[in-house]
Amino acid sequence: MSDITKDIIPVVIGIDIGGTNTKFGFVDKEGNCLEEGSMPTKAEQEIKQFLPRLYQSIDDLLKTISIPVEIRGIGIGVPNGNYYTGTVEDAANINWGKMVPLAYLVQEHYKLPTVLTNDANAAAIGEMLFGVAQGMKDFIIITLGTGLGSGLVANGQLIYGHDGFAGELGHLIVDPNGRFHGNSNQGVLEAYVSATGIKRTAFEMMAKMIEPSPLRDVSFNQLDASMITDAALKGDAIAIACFEYTGRLLGMKLADAVAHLSPEAIVLFGGLTKAGKYLLEPTKKYMEAYLFPIYRNKVKLLISGLEGKNAAVLGASALIWSELEKKKEITVQ
Amino acid sequence: MSDITKDIIPVVIGIDIGGTNTKFGFVDKEGNCLEEGSMPTKAEQEIKQFLPRLYQSIDDLLKTISIPVEIRGIGIGVPNGNYYTGTVEDAANINWGKMVPLAYLVQEHYKLPTVLTNDANAAAIGEMLFGVAQGMKDFIIITLGTGLGSGLVANGQLIYGHDGFAGELGHLIVDPNGRFHGNSNQGVLEAYVSATGIKRTAFEMMAKMIEPSPLRDVSFNQLDASMITDAALKGDAIAIACFEYTGRLLGMKLADAVAHLSPEAIVLFGGLTKAGKYLLEPTKKYMEAYLFPIYRNKVKLLISGLEGKNAAVLGASALIWSELEKKKEITVQ
Numbered sequence: 001m002s003d004i005t006k007d008i009i010p011v012v013i014g015i016d017i018g019g020t021n022t023k024f025g026f027v028d029k030e031g032n033c034l035e036e037g038s039m040p041t042k043a044e045q046e047i048k049q050f051l052p053r054l055y056q057s058i059d060d061l062l063k064t065i066s067i068p069v070e071i072r073g074i075g076i077g078v079p080n081g082n083y084y085t086g087t088v089e090d091a092a093n094i095n096w097g098k099m100v101p102l103a104y105l106v107q108e109h110y111k112l113p114t115v116l117t118n119d120a121n122a123a124a125i126g127e128m129l130f131g132v133a134q135g136m137k138d139f140i141i142i143t144l145g146t147g148l149g150s151g152l153v154a155n156g157q158l159i160y161g162h163d164g165f166a167g168e169l170g171h172l173i174v175d176p177n178g179r180f181h182g183n184s185n186q187g188v189l190e191a192y193v194s195a196t197g198i199k200r201t202a203f204e205m206m207a208k209m210i211e212p213s214p215l216r217d218v219s220f221n222q223l224d225a226s227m228i229t230d231a232a233l234k235g236d237a238i239a240i241a242c243f244e245y246t247g248r249l250l251g252m253k254l255a256d257a258v259a260h261l262s263p264e265a266i267v268l269f270g271g272l273t274k275a276g277k278y279l280l281e282p283t284k285k286y287m288e289a290y291l292f293p294i295y296r297n298k299v300k301l302l303i304s305g306l307e308g309k310n311a312a313v314l315g316a317s318a319l320i321w322s323e324l325e326k327k328k329e330i331t332v333q
Numbered sequence: 334m335s336d337i338t339k340d341i342i343p344v345v346i347g348i349d350i351g352g353t354n355t356k357f358g359f360v361d362k363e364g365n366c367l368e369e370g371s372m373p374t375k376a377e378q379e380i381k382q383f384l385p386r387l388y389q390s391i392d393d394l395l396k397t398i399s400i401p402v403e404i405r406g407i408g409i410g411v412p413n414g415n416y417y418t419g420t421v422e423d424a425a426n427i428n429w430g431k432m433v434p435l436a437y438l439v440q441e442h443y444k445l446p447t448v449l450t451n452d453a454n455a456a457a458i459g460e461m462l463f464g465v466a467q468g469m470k471d472f473i474i475i476t477l478g479t480g481l482g483s484g485l486v487a488n489g490q491l492i493y494g495h496d497g498f499a500g501e502l503g504h505l506i507v508d509p510n511g512r513f514h515g516n517s518n519q520g521v522l523e524a525y526v527s528a529t530g531i532k533r534t535a536f537e538m539m540a541k542m543i544e545p546s547p548l549r550d551v552s553f554n555q556l557d558a559s560m561i562t563d564a565a566l567k568g569d570a571i572a573i574a575c576f577e578y579t580g581r582l583l584g585m586k587l588a589d590a591v592a593h594l595s596p597e598a599i600v601l602f603g604g605l606t607k608a609g610k611y612l613l614e615p616t617k618k619y620m621e622a623y624l625f626p627i628y629r630n631k632v633k634l635l636i637s638g639l640e641g642k643n644a645a646v647l648g649a650s651a652l653i654w655s656e657l658e659k660k661k662e663i664t665v666q
Contacts, residue, residue: 012394014359020345080627089627125502137495138494138495152593153491154487154488154490154494155487155488155492155493156488157488158486159488159593160488160595161471161487161594161595161596162469162470162471162595162596162597163595163596163631164367164595164625165626165627165628166487166593166594166595167592167593167595168592168595168628169592169593171592171625172589172592173585173588173589173623176585176623180339183624183626184626185623185624185625187620188625207494223504236658243358244454252506252509255506256505256506256589258595259500259501259502259504259505260362260485260492260495260499260500260502260593260594261485261492261494261593262494262495262496262497262498262499262500263494263495264495288360289518290506290509291518292497292501292517292521293502293516293517293519294413294422294496294500294506295496295498298495299495304596307599
């Protein structure tokens with residue numbers, strides 16, 4: 001199928017649903033976001049109240065686009081989104097209950113192909129189509145936000161696993177007797193390596209070390225990861241020790257991930273990467289030290305190519321673009 | 334291409350090269366091994382001496398087959414075999430040097446399609462075509478021999494990784510300050526979970542525990558894993574504690590593997606599985622305990638379906654059969 005006139009631009013709608021905000025945009029095949037918007041998720045609302053607000057916001061945004069577009073499909077990134085079933089299962093921090101057939105509902109409304117997956121998987125496809133992983137067939141993305149998410153790509157395909165929930169590296173076991181962590185096991189990776197994890201590390205370091213630091217004037221409830229990043233960038237010894245510790249644990253578990261998948265690259269994404277070398281150098285150093293020798297000096301450690309752009313919306317758009325591409329292949333054959 | 338007469342049976346040659354013995358057989362598409370043989374690898378020999386002996390042995394075996402066969406291709410399982418390049422790189426315990434283009438050499442000799450991979454990957458394909466993983470698209474095989482090997486399958490494809498060396502779960506880090514281990518890092522999984530690993534565990538348990546045991550009459554150099562298995566099956570407390578410890582560490586790292594791949598099943602293969610429930614029960618118990626809750630009670634823990642048969646030869650045969658199948662698909666389209 002070719003476009004009737006060259007002036008109509010084919011686009012998809014990319015939607016990223018988070019616990020706080022829902023972002024969306026119209027994205028063309030080259031990853032240009034023609035127009036984007038956002039609305040509060042209101043996580044306490046049921047899906048019946050959320051969806052009409054979403055449709056209205058998207059329709060309003062569409063009206064602001066002055067050039068003619070043809071919408072081809074819809075991609076959604078959402079916590080606990082299951083690619084296979086199109087459902088959202090017990091999404092953390094969103095009050096939608098045990099099982100919502102979100103892809104079906106959106107597809108019925110817009111009468112357009114709709115797919116969904118979790119936010120980290122969407123980010124992986126975003127990097128593959130529009131970011132630093134273009135042309136790669138084997139790579140891993142690690143998203144460092146409130147928690148630690150991941151998307152794994154092997155043989156050019158996202159690994160969804162048997163049930164659609166593969167790639168939860170935030171829940172790898174670092175220390176079975178380690179930190180407690182909400183709805184997961186004791187001592188899992190994201191209790192250490194994430195915005196909330198490094199804050200807990202800062203309190204350990206303040207207890208252990210004797211150096212003065214502006215962090216010592218901040219309470220646990222007031223401290224956030226960006227303060228630790230800022231302090232590290234100013235040379236603060238406690239903050240730098242926090243990143244060293246974070247990088248050691250991340251590096252150790254990335255070495256394990258390499259022993260599984262032997263990727264071409266590992267892409268880091270999210271707020272903690274703003275610490276630059278203070279995160280990257282220890283991560284690289286310890287990953288290399290813990291790698292089985294045949295893997296050493298082969299795996300690139302990269303910062304996301306979508307950082308600063310609306311990466312989550314681009315990821316969700318990439319998901320549906322790659323799905324439409326697959327269908328085209330099947331039609332052509 | 335169809336067979337000229339129905340009486341000619343299409344077969345492949347499956348070859349499994351180990352540090353001690355090299356096994357080979359003629360295997361049909363249903364996984365029946367028509368005839369099999371073996372010869373000493375003589376690991377101290379160079380490849381130039383090994384190959385003529387191998388060709389001679391295979392040719393001799395072919396003469397013993399009384400029914401007409403047509404050989405379609407050759408599959409090889411070999412330590413450090415690289416699927417992508419067809420080379421063997423620094424094979425542990427075999428004196429072939431840094432890089433041998435084994436697939437090319439064998440293909441040139443027989444003028445038949447030839448592919449190779451490492452023994453655990455071949456075992457994975459064997460389980461998928463002929464064993465307990467038939468019909469599965471996402472599973473992991475763990476081979477418990479002198480070391481711990483693994484083959485990972487996702488989306489119905491073996492994961493070779495960027496360099497062909499993915500799936501080395503024996504080299505996951507259990508304890509960075511743990512047991513020393515030859516050419517790998519300190520505290521890697523196979524230093525604990527393998528025939529040699531459980532022997533080391535037995536000596537720790539004899540030091541720690543006070544129960545009498547026939548194992549206390551055996552020196553380190555004389556003890557082997559089968560003695561520990563036999564003792565466990567007779568109810569020996571020390572031996573049972575060894576399997577409990579082995580199962581705990583294996584279960585913990587399998588939980589990590591599930592967080593990567595979310596497989597339908599994990600298949601265990603090799604000598605240690607003869608301990609039956611003494612290995613399986615603690616492995617299952619600890620895997621479930623360390624799993625992120627969304628994965629619990631979903632992953633089957635199975636014993637290989639090829640155990641007792643010549644699994645390695647079947648695996649190498651399955652590798653080339655699946656390769657010939659791929660070529661057929663391309664030709665058909």
